[in-house]
Amino acid sequence: MSQRLHTGRLVLTPKDPGYLPNDLAAILEKLQSIGLINGEVPGEASRYLLGDRFMQLVTFLGCSPSIQLEPGEADESYCYLAIAGPYQSPHLLYGKNSTPPRCESCRKRITDWRTVIKIWRDSTPNCLTTCPHCGHQQNPISYDWRQSAGSGRLFLLIENIFPQEAIPAPALLDQLCKATGNQPWHYFYQQEEYQTPPSIEAESENMNA
Ligand SMILES: [Zn+2]
Structure with missing residues (x-):
């Protein structure tokens, strides 16, 4: 194929x-x-x-x-x-078409989201990610994509x-x-x-x- x-x-x-x-x-x-x-x-x-x-x-x-x-x-x-x-x-579904999500607090785009998501996936369940712009902590399942x-x-x-x-x-x-x-x-x-x-x-x- x-x-x-x-x-x-x-x-x-x-x-x-x-x-x-x-x-x-x-x-x-x-x-x-x-x-x-x-x-x-x-x-x-x-x-x-x-x-x-x-x-x-x-x-x-x-x-x-x-x-x-x-x-x-x-x-x-x-x-x-x-x-x-x-x-x-x-479960988070994303792919080639995914564009940077926005932080729910400062609304800035998380441009390095692929790295952020990888770390999050390898971490303990329910851990939060930190916004690189404002430090806000959020579960990526609630990102606005x-x-x-x-x-x-x-x-x-x-x-x-x-x-x-x-x-x-x-x-x-x-x-x-x-x-x-x-x-x-x-x-x-x-x-x-x-x-x-x-x-x-x-x-x-x-x-x-
Ligand atoms: Zn932020």
Whole structure:
């Protein structure tokens, strides 16, 4: 297989990164009933085909895209929904597309965030990072990344969407909110840094070890 950059994914998750939706089945049922998904991809666990209302519930920007909604011959470039989580503690998803987050206190950008995040990940759970500008201490899961990264305990991943290529319609976020006890949801994009990144599950096990 040739080296190929990760196209990207549209990620949906509750706004509160600490909130864990307690009923994944209810969320999937809701997504099925509104036509976002249409059953599992045959032979692929936790992967769902997109449904006949996908193009209404997710708005593609720019000129008419050629979106492939079903698996072709041995390629992974079609759009589908995958689930990441649930995780015992909030997980930070970021990638090549991530831009420096802002400190919640002084609002300055943390330009060296990759180093900050690496130290944070290698540290004890729940440790805080220190803002290089004002010294404010903050848990990076609450950083404001705009739509370039995000944290949560359960993620819906719509795969093979370029950053900013498509946005969820308000109706979709509204339905997710209703399916999770009125918890507001938001979205962001993630473009993996490597072609074959460590799986989210593997990271999760490390974190919980
Ligand atoms: Zn600061």
